[in-house]
Amino acid sequence: MKKRDPDLLLFHAPLLRQGMTTPKAMRDVLYALAPATAASLWFFGISAVLILSTCIAGAVLAEWLFASEDARGESLRDASGILTGLLLGLTLPPGLPLWMAFLGGFVSIALGKVIWGGLGHNLFNPALLGRAFLLATFPIAMTTWVPAVGDSGFFSIYSGNLALPFMQAPIDGMTAATPLGMLKFDQEVTPLANLMFGKTGGSLGETSGLLLLLGGVYLWIKRDLDWRIPTSILITVMVFSAVLGLFDAARFPTPLFSVFSGGLLLGAIYMATDPVTSPVTPRGAWIFGIGVGVLVILIRVFGGLPEGVMYAILLMNAATPLIDRYTQPRVFGRGTESK
């Protein structure tokens, strides 16, 4: 008796794959952020846990609420919502009322991602868009910084965290200015060692420069990040600061201070490199990074705000489609035409 032939599939070549998937890449960023997240717990105690988890909850809720019924499980599994929530949380002040953090997470996904058409379609970095929303809506709460928990222990909650929605946020008895704020408003310079190890005021995830760099190295080894973007941002910021220093060393920050203060490392390594909102072309990545670096220093030094990383990245996000269009790679065998 003749054996029946197997039913053959006709999937087209290539049948082999590298093995990298988008959810894996998202998870890698989560792993890379783990040390800095742990540091935020160390410095700010249970409040950090609460803020980060409410941000993530807000983001995931929005993801779940706005996804179509059959895509629901999937959009949660790809981990991009969790990542957005975590990134937003890391940029928030530790004493922020929790309901604001929740709202921020929700807005990040709703207005930062879903409304554009979901993953891969948004123009702006969702986490930064959420933060910009919070800063515009709650300027005082978003710029009130508290000192690390220190001796009072892991389980002491900042009183601001528990403020009820739409009631005046009680200003914490103790406040601590950020290094950039102290420089801008009091001309006071924070020692570099404090910046590197996180012994300063600031948002949850930005204070420990070295741990953020460590995560960046991990992402670079895993090839999950376009190294050109953080490299060009950091070099631009250092060069620009050094040039300014030539004019008035006392008034302007030193290059290393510029790099390790504020949200620059968090922004340069984890937010500017968001593949969706940064240029896809190699030359575009350089231009994007230089643009972010220049804007950061311009805003920090000449603008009204002490910190400018968020607006710098959002502005360059807006320029990304244009940059991509004019930086198409030179095709093999085609002179020096750009397109």
Next chain:
Amino acid sequence: MKALRFLRRSFEHGVHPAHHKQQTADLPIQRVPFGKHYVMPLGQHIGVPAKAVVAAGERVQRGQLIAKPGGFVSTGLHSPVTGTVKEIGDFRGVDGRFAPAIAIEADAFATQQIDASAAMDWQSLSLEEFIEAVQMAGIVGMGGAAFPAHVKLSVPDGIKIRHLLINGAECEPYLTTDHRLMLERPEALLEGAEIMRQKLGAEETVIGIESNKPDAIEIVRKHIQPGQPVRVVPLKVKYPQGAEKMMVKTVFNKEIPAGQLPRDVGVNVNNVGTIVAIADYFLRGMPLIERVVTVAGPGVTYPANLIVPLGTPVRDVVKFCGGLKSGTREIIMGGPMMGRPIASLDVPILKGCSGVLVFTEKQTSRRKEYPCISCGRCLEACPYFLNPSRLARLSKSRMFDEMKAYNVFDCVECGCCTFACPSNIPIVQLIRTAKDDLTHRKEPDA
């Protein structure tokens, strides 16, 4: 910088698939016993199909011409067996379409010997006679494209071929036909190389071999006659090292302009199998009637490197290899990166078929597709420096005309972008769709 690039011995970009060659790399080439049914499609090369010169019912000898070239970009076709022409009609081809072919039934008791006295005095042939002989012998590029070899030999006036480049990269995973040929028939390779080099008037022969085949590099080097202008160049293991433009870039650091051919930079590129076929024809009188095929992949019982008469149904080849394992889901003709899936085991082995690869669940499971996150991995993979992410997006929106501005026709469909894509977007398939539409679209009548 230039010196450094020379040391690296590679083109830029590309990908590194696991090469999976251990399955067959050490297996000597065996001959498949002759079967009964053979189907020789008239269009098994790029260009115009051949024209049959035999009729149904006619007796044919193994190696006898059964179809003559149908034009300049076309080649002769020879009977792979001694037997009887059963039918000249339409048969199912590799791409699933019906196409004209000659069906031959082999004699059960024929000796299947080839008359070796037909060897030619190639040295006395003029270039034109040589080119015609190659065309009549039916020799095509055996690496997969099946481009008629004689067309590459006819160089327009004003172009001087300085180098004969022999492609032994075999960068497609699983395939080991060129590897085994170099190991087992290095004399034939070098003989064929010498014939080609002298006829082209080239100064030297360069044989490029990926450095994951150190045994082949060593054996070929050992067989070079003193004074023979042949150089073996080990190449970096990288896909698609065997794409001819990439190989010319690697070996000579010359970038062939878009729309031009290797000959425009003075190079003639031929696959190892093609060169051996040249030697077999001019020195042993055997036209292209059989080829080496790697049968491998997780779904085949006994993987092998086989000499298969052209026109043999895949069914017979697979049967010789112990049959298909249960769980077989797909069969690819050629390599896993650029080969074509076949729908039926009755499809015949053709001149350009370097492998029969049998895949199971693992390679063919439906992969969840995610949205493009513009990560840029495809840009870093594309050896032509295209923007596959943009091309895929445009193709999905059916904006095919816009894709021309992004040089869609420079794409050689090597599949690096799809291999690298973390979102499992079928990029190269989307590009093929667009190219197909742009090429074959009929403008609506006014």
